[in-house]
Amino acid sequence: MNNIIQFMKRNYKVLLVIVALSVALWSFIPKEKESDPEKDKLLIELLTFVIEKGHYNPATIDDAFSKGVYKDYLNALDPSKRFFLQSDIDEFAQYELRIDDFIREKDLTFFDLTYARLMKRMDESKSYYKDALANPFDYKKDESFNTDYETMPYSKNVQELKERWRLQLKLSALSSLVEKQKLEEDKIKNKDAVKKSEPKTFEQLEKETRESTLNSLNDNFNFIADLDREDWFSVYVNAIASRFDPHTAYMAPSEKERFDVSMSGKLEGIGARLQKKGDFTEISELISGGPAWRGKQLESGDMVLKVAQGDAEPVDVVGMRLDDVVKKIKGPKGTEVRLTVKKTDGTIKVITIIRDEVEIEETYVKSSVVEKDGFKYGVIYLPKFYIDFEDQNSRDAGKDVAIEVERLKKEGVQGIVMDVRDNGGGSLKTVVDIAGLFIEQGPIVQIKSAAGKKEVLYDRDSKVQWDGPLVIMINEFSASASEILAAAIQDYKRGVIIGSKQSYGKGTVQNVIDLNQFVRGSTYGDLGALKTTTQKFYRINGGSTQLEGVKSDIAIPDKYSYLKMGERDIDNAMPWDKIDPADYKTWDKQNNFDLAISESKSRMKNNAQMKLIDENAKWLDERNKENVYSLNIDKFKAEQKALEEKSKKYKSIVDYKNAFEFKSLPYEIESMNNDTVLKEKRDRWHESLSKDIYIEEAIHILNDLQSENKKGLSTKVKKDKLVKS
Known part of the structure; x- marks a missing residue:
């Protein structure tokens, strides 16, 4: 198997959270599929077997290992400590030194408990943020919020947790409000702009910030709602894998596919990036040189309503997980896909595209x-x-x-x-x-x-x-x-x-090992892969x-x-x-x-x-x-003004x-004559080089x-x- 070197991880705890949340955007496992505990047990068994046999220097699975998994896993589930209560943590703590035993015994007790509790707490928290954003914040009140989540204790009770949500949301809204006020002040300075539209009042801006914060949280919770038990189990499995070293990780089937695309820089499909907009899937960008870009019919902003394979009947994808929409649109080179899209002008159009190999420039x-x-x-x-x-x-x-x-x-x-x-x-x-x-x-x-x-x-x-x-x-x-x-x-x-x-x-080498090779005739489907550290590399000087x-x-x-x-x-x-x-x-x-x-x-x-x-x-x-922010609008503005004054000293760095x-080479200049997207990308690159x-x-x-x-x-x-x- 080819040796590969994983992309660096700046902060493992943060990345685990990103992995957990990004599964909603990428996982190809249908939501309605129920998770199989036997598959979960098999996955843990395979994981530990492959790591202990193939890892460069496998850690001993003991109490110290258990403590590490416990800490990393809980940090991944609730990094800002706004879901779990201290009583939950007290209950979880009885398992802190037992995870090593659970791994050997393929016991899912700890995972089942934390997963069920997290789902309960997340469901409860919806009312917390909705209640907090229902009425205007008192920005004259003298209070503050500390964003040092690592040292922050868990809330002792629901009332304390609600207060934490309120303060955090107030900080978020306050930051947006101050920015909006600046924009309005700029309008007043620009008399021509004032004629076109009257400056908004404080009350209007305050309401806007709460509404935008609410919409953002609703979107986040909709993403989380798309996650299933299997997605969260991957987070648990990765908390175990990464304790052997920071670059050992489990890759679910979809994650392995993305890894392959990342390494090769190419995929087979239509060459479009998609994003979720409510229940709809929107075309966010066309990849230069791809079949959708060449066809000149699909455009950024188009909403995909239906997807059909060749002459088959189209499938309605409104309300479908982004992952599943992506899976339906992607396909082998040379095959046909028909997209029913709603254009930005409101018209409905069916666009036929022949899939091809797409290079990610x-x-x-x-x-x-x-x-x-x-x-x-x-x-x-x-x-x-x-x-x-x-x-x-x-x-x-x-x-x-x-x-x-x-x-x-x-x-x-x-x-x-x-x-x-x-x-x-x-x-x-x-x-x-x-x-x-x-x-x-x-x-x-x-x-x-x-x-x-x-x-x-x-x-x-x-x-x-x-x-x-x-x-x-x-x-x-x-x-x-x-x-x-x-x-x-x-x-x-x-x-x-x-x-x-x-x-x-990072002086280690990882191998990607297909876990399916160890199980013959499995009824569990694709088990994914394990990326594990197998070697260390050294300079020629030793x-x-x-x-x-x-x-x-x-x-x-x-x-x-x-x-x-x-x-x-x-x-x-x-x-x-x-x-x-x-x-x-x-x-x-x-x-x-x-x-x-x-x-x-x-x-x-x-x-x-x-x-x-x-x-x-x-x-x-x-x-x-510095992690403490005043939530009094006057003090907050004063703090921000002081920071802005200080940062002015460093403005010449970005203006340099x-x-x-x-300049581009001749072959590329010739290509740019027919590719405005490539020209724009190169112009941006050359501008960044000039600074x-x-x-x-x-x-x-x-x-x-x-x-x-x-x-x-x-x-x-x-x-x-x-x-x-």
């Missing part, structure tokens, strides 16, 4: 060119190390980056920036292929299995596709495969690593990237510099260690490598904008620790503009690495002057 690599001091440079942005495990002939990150390098060479670039900021990882194979583009041949990464066996993955191709100046850009969210690439380039001294003080710090990540050659401050967001901040992350180094030879064709680093550090030290960014990062860290103009101080510094570094080229350019300039004279 945002997944794939892209590049741009920029000039400085007579030199042309290339910027390659890689959002993830994608691959299609089912089709080796399909495009993947390794092949695509090689193509982009060739295109940039054809444009005559004299340096390349490889941007893997926010890239959470992907395929090990592709990162080896990409690193191999920049070195002659040699080891790229070392892998160690649970049994202690070491494997070294090599680039065995002596061809160097790019031997010129190279800069790799990383940040705190560059993880896994991104760290392998940066580490290899750094160890070979092949290029300069710039970015955050260190990358994310050190692990686990926890420590890759330290930049040139550390540049950013707004996340002081926030706890890396692997090292997760309580059950695997430890750092090291093994023997591999046999490799550093790159010796970049004479002024150390000088370029020194020059960059000198620029950073004296750069006022960088100092401001660092100061802003410290301020954001301080703000992150570098001196460079970024990016980090890209600016990367280009400066490439310029500093141009020692030999600069000599040649200088000679050429002198000759040109002689000819002219």
Whole structure:
């Protein structure tokens, strides 16, 4: 099975909640299907069996393990502590040290109890928020609300819980109200706008904020209502799986499908993104290049009323779960689907679409060119190390980056920036292929299995596709495969690593294991898959990237510099260690490598904008620790005004503009003539690059690495002057 590297998890507790709530949008299990306790027991048995046999270093399932599952699971069910009462927690607490026994015995007592209680408390809470929003809030009353949910105790009784709901909703409404008042004040300042519409009164705005808050909560609870027992059981199973390490996780069948799409960057369907609007399914976006986009009949804002397969009778999808609508619209390449849609003008239209393979353009690599001091440079942005495990002939990150390098060479670039900021990882194979583009041949990464066996993955191709100046850009969210690439380039001294003080710090490898292979003739349907940590990877110098990540050659401050967001901040992350180094030879064709680093550090030290960014990062860290908000409108406004005044100091950070103009390559410019969506996306990207101080510094570094080229350019300039004279 192919090794893959999971997208990083910034905060596991938050992600569990997101997983729980997003099931309503994605799960393909019909609501009316009743859950089978025997299937649940089988799932737990398979989960623990596969993890204990295949995990790199499986945790002992004991009382300590039980406490971890207990804590994570309850945090996932009720992260803001507005459903469970303290009496519920007291009742649950008797099982805190028994979950390990329940796992071994396949006992569902704890899950059944918590699930039933959660459903009861959620149902009760509907009246809490409706009552709280039924009448105007008293914004002159001097009260406050603390949003530090982690240390907040559970409510002692229903009355206290209702009060918590009221305060939380008041804070939400107050924030919206103040924003609405600002808009009205702007209308008064703009006399022309006042003529068109009179400013709204405080009473009108106050009512609007309560109504919008109510509608938002109703939508949320409608999503939750779509969840069934099996969905919540997945949350429980994941609380167990993740205690082995943060990257071990159970994937329900639909989750596995999304994972495959994420890794390959493509799917088969019509190429449209859908969203729920009440009982209706709305087309929110057409994917550029997809069959729906090519057909030019379906549009954003269209409401899907019915779906028919080919010549079959259409099925009414109004009121149907979004998941089930998606499942009906998706289908194999070459098949026909007919959508009955209500257009934005109210007309009803039947649109026939032939499904096709859809490439999600945002997944794939892209590049741009920029000039400085007579030199042309290339910027390659890689959002993830994608691959299609089912089709080796399909495009993947390794092949695509090689193509982009060739295109940039054809444009005559004299340096390349490889941007893997926010890239959470992907395929090990592709990162080896990409690193191999920049070195002659040699080891790229070392892998160690649970049994202690070491494997070294090599680039065995002596061809160097790019031997010129190279800069790799990383940040705190560059993880896994991104760290392998940066580490290899750094160890070979092949290029300069710039970015955050260190990358994310995920030095483990996961395998996705199909659980269905262990059960023959199962009557339970698709059991999903388990992603479990099977190996650790190490740099060619022997050190692990686990926890420590890759330290930049040139550390540049950013707004996340002081926030706890890396692997090292997760309580059950695997430890750092090291093994023997591999046999490799550093790159010796970049004479002024150390000088370029020194020059960059000198620029950073004296750069006022960088100092401001660092100061802003410290301020954001301080703000992150402040959790108490006044619910008195005058005090709240005063607090917000003070924050706005303080933030003005940092406004120049977002208004910053570098001196460079970024352009697409010729092949892409030709495509954009017929694809306005692609043009808009590239224009937005180039605009963001033009405001990016980090890209600016990367280009400066490439310029500093141009020692030999600069000599040649200088000679050429002198000759040109002689000819002219």
